[in-house]
Amino acid sequence: MSRESVRYYALVPVIALLLWTLPVSGQSGAKRDEWRSYGSDVGNTRYSPLDQINASNFSKLEVAWRFKTDNLGPRPEFNLQATPLMVNGVLYAPAGTRRAVVALDAATGELLWSYSFNEGKRAEVAPRRLSGRGVAYWTDGKAERIIYVTPGYQLIALDAKTGRPIPSFGNNGIVDLKREDDQAMDLITGDIGLHAPPMVARDTIIVGAAHTPGGAPKSRRNEKGYVRGYDVRTGKRLWIFHTIPTLGEFGNDTWENESWSYTGNTGVWGAITVDEDLGHVYLPVENATGDYYGGHRPGANLFSSGLVALDIKTGKRIWHYQFIHHDIWDWDVPCASILTDITVNGRTIKAIAQPTKQGWVYVFDRVTGQPVWPIEERPVARGDVPGEWYSPTQRFPTRPPAFERQGVSTDDLIDFTPELRAEAIKIASRYKMGPIFTPPVVSRWEGPLGTLILPAVSGGANWPGGALDPETKIFYIFSNTEMTPLGLVRDKEKSDMDYIRGTARDPNAPAPKPGGAGAGGGEGGGGVTVQGLPLVKPPWGRITAIDLNRGEMVWQIAHGETSDAVRNHPALKGLNIPRTGRTGRIGVLVTKTLLIAGEGGFFMTPSGQRGAMLRAYDKATGNELGAVYMPAPQTGSTMTYMLNGRQYLVLAIGGAGYSSEYVAFRLPSVPS
């Protein structure tokens, strides 16, 4: 490199500074070298136009820095799910078991400041602990703020320069989200929190809500997950949206027997999306109390398991679309909807695409809420769980096709060998099988023990959601192909619900210990396996590319090298099994040049080291173009930025025996 070009590079910070003063474009990926919002932009595309890292050099990536999060809490964390932000050369991220916020020099990983709030018991009993999934950034061009939600559900605004709370925001920088929530709750034990980052757009902070996982809730009563808007400068509450409509509000009649009054949950724990031009907020709403039993909440249960569009100024509902009526599969909407302007049969549509656990991406006109392609109400099977209320129909999108397998039949079971197949059929015979929306059953030892559901109750897709290439309108998503055995039990010791998730006990087995699990209620379940192998055929982790202009699948690949347990399985010896993929929570990144995703789970990498690979794919074909070693699997979604002339990739990794860290990759300093 000549001295001349060295001098040129010295100017890059000046250029970055100039770019930094440009207004943020809401929904078409980062226009510049930064990553200012959880999903890159408030339209959550997870797209970056950067192109320095490309197919020809991806495998040459080197670790630029690591940031270990062990000491940002009383103990190390092993599942760091966050996506950092990068603004003006500084990386902002939550970290550690106390959910501290850190500011790092984005070139070196040097810690510039950290902020940590010890909430004592309030955090210890919080339903959503650990470091969470991200923070939000706001600027008016002068002041810069970092905004996040603590484990104890407090909204904090920090000065991005110093990491100190903004005195004029809320109460010395803090808004207690357990107050002013249109419901009474205990400030310590109230079952509400949030892993997702708050959304900040148009000077408004929008905050969702999450609760303890609800497969076996102690009660049919719980805190409600309302959504609120706050003034980004003062922390003043601007509006609230009742995800469970109160008396007199639209949709209240979908909660029969006054079940709206005590039923809780129905929060928004996925990331929220905004169209700043339209002034719309898009909420991915979860299901209501009782993930798998809705007998105490008869009716369709608006706005559970649906997409709701609000006016960002007032919080008033503009439109909504319920994906699942009266959800009893826990297929709540887990992730951000994605904004894109597509062209369907020559017509330009301002669209919104919502990936889901159940394996469909639902596409709407985001102005009106009209489906882009027909979504049909079709009759579905009714179950026979006592007291349950069954929706006679459910909604089936006609396009695009599902990105995951849906429903379970004998054809879905593994057939690596006739012996494994026979064993799988025998195991599955103890369960009820059927197409998507086959409801859970009361678990009986003599059978059925439960319903086999695919995708699993955790999806299909989950919180990482998808990514969108604004140039091609191709949508990319990682999903797990896993099955959940879903049985219900009665257990009055554990819950005042008539049924909670659980598995019947062998009546001939020794009596359970006193104070034990009673009839076996609890989250439990786990996967059903055959000699340690999944019951259903691979791929078990996959990436799907869907053309949103045409509503068609472009390609689908297994993502993740075959696990050691499968590669070394004695029953599979001598068989030639194509790459099976590995499960995980894998957020994908699209750049100008590549589709990038790390693997979930550990395996013995090609270099012989335990770890996982960060992989790059051809966006048009899904062909793998490169891979680099990581010492642990991806646990947080990858982001990218450009700084001092170099493109960086940063993601959170961690796993069993490897405490969490952010790791930054870039190309070697001397291009070769």
Add this chain to the structure above:
Amino acid sequence: MSRESVRYCAVLAPVMALLLWTLPLAGQSGAKTDEWRSYGGSVANRRYSSLDQINASNFNKLEVAWRFKTDSLGPRPEFNLEGTPLMANGVLYATAGTRRAVVALDAATGEMLWMFSLNEGKRGEAAPRKLSGRGLSYWTDGKSERIFYVTQGYQLVALDAKIGRPIPDFGKDGMVDLKREDDQAMDLITGEIGLHAAPAVAGNTIIVGAAHLPGGAPKSRRNEKGFVRGYDVRTGKRLWIFHTIPMLGEFGNDTWEKESWSYTGNTGVWGQITVDEEGGRVYLPVEDSTGDYYGGHRPGANLFSSSLVALDLKTGKRVWHYQLIHHDIWDWDIPCAPILADITVNGRTIKAVAQPTKQGWVYVFDRATGQPVWPIEERAVEKGDVPQEWYSPTQPFPTRPPAFERQGVSIDDLIDFTPELRAEAVKLVSNYKLGPIFTPAVVSSRERYLGTLMMPNTSGGANWQGGALDPETNILYVFSNTEVATLGLVHNEKLSDMNYIRGVAPDPNAKTPSPAGGGGGEGGGGLNIQGLPIVKPPWGRITALDLNRGEMAWQIAHGDTPDAVRNHPALKGLSIPRTGRTGRIGVLVTKTLLIAGEGGFFTTPSGQRGAMLRAYDKATGKEVGAVYMPAPQTGSPITYMLNGKQYLVLAISGAGYSGEYVAFRLPAVPS
């Protein structure tokens, strides 16, 4: 443990800690409490703790309680973390990372409570003493608590210990620029002065020393002077200054002939400073002057270089001094804290101060008067023949206690594992001048001597980590390296305006001369034979000296034999006792044990690359336990008690293993 006692612990332990916390600190008898409030345990620098939960019977059961990785506290990871943390009121304070940040950690979990970091830009980059430094200091008046440290760029920072933010009414917004008010003009960015040591805080005074670039090949005979200053702990106001190089009219100025006091620099205090709070005395271990190995530009004895100086804590006025080396040309400056010990010699109690040194002696004085406890004799030493050098005709030789390191080099010191190795060693040293301690450097020559072989090395013997003292027995423990330096001088006008700097005469037969011309520069390195040190082991040792009797109690090799020696083909079949390993190893004395980690990596008994943290019987030096560490000790261990558990914390790091603080404690269920 019964449920009853669990409840007891949970309720009373914090209360008890609080009660203890309000007691006044005893300045000079080791930590009286369960804490570690000063770099050396206390400002008496004994590195002693009365804790006893960790003992000979359970040391091997120690487990890692937490680790604190320092990588991200600076623009790049650090691989030589030398800091000693403090623990006060359940919070551990430490310097960390290549930016020398200060962190406060939960002492039970290692959770970071706050971090303070000052980006000094070019001033930090140009600093002579970079990286994370060796420590910081704590002060409380019983209500407010402060942390003090010196930045890489030589600024004194006062932080609120609760929140880690600068104290607004201290200095200017919490900072005192130490490059100002130093009785000499210097550039605020490039002025060559800094400090690795922790400032000493005693009473309401902060005492700050000074360090410079290593001075084997200084660019100039002129340099910044390392004066020592006292500051008010509340306001940051300068209270006094002590001129380590006396100005015109001050005592000792005449030991700098030809007005050399005016331009000569260095002569700072880069080791840890000790205070006798009761006696109101500050004890300064002063370093040598500009030109570590050539003093031709500073003729005279050069007071107070390489001297121990006692000052009045209130005024900074000199009370007494003792020069350990006249006109030091070996870089045997005083590297570490003097240690306060109340000893009994022939039935007489003496409030003593004991000064470990690079040259291998512990000098012991009555700390009130500066009188040697045992005679120190001025003996004639060899004069060298380096042009224009000024040689002191005599040097002081302590008669007691005996040296803890080998001194001087003769043929008898060379390795004799095999006759072949011995012959090779003898041949190799024939190019060097050998002699007893204080044999001076020579001008490097291909015809005669490439240099003088000196032992201890120019880096000691002892170095910054110093020693420890058991106040119950008055036994002083010190780790030292047994290494040889090759000390030659060259003339090189391109590199320096000094007549001579350290270097090796160029080989006239070499095809291309080294870019540095005459080969000046720090250089030197160790002489070795087939990769083996040229002198006999042990190469790392711990010595116990009885300060009541002025005698050596025991001496052992510290550190298992390195892999390079164990696997050396020339040593195959030989049974070589533990050789020790070199390092900068601070030792810790507790009620029950002497504790020290190893320097350098080796293949540990478990087969993992790492180093061992070892515990010894204080009376005999017999090893009583060892636990695995993934990297060698690079900072001195401390100990404290918290919630009923004793912790050991030390800094470890090394090649391929970035710096971290690691905390050990016994398993939750005693077994």
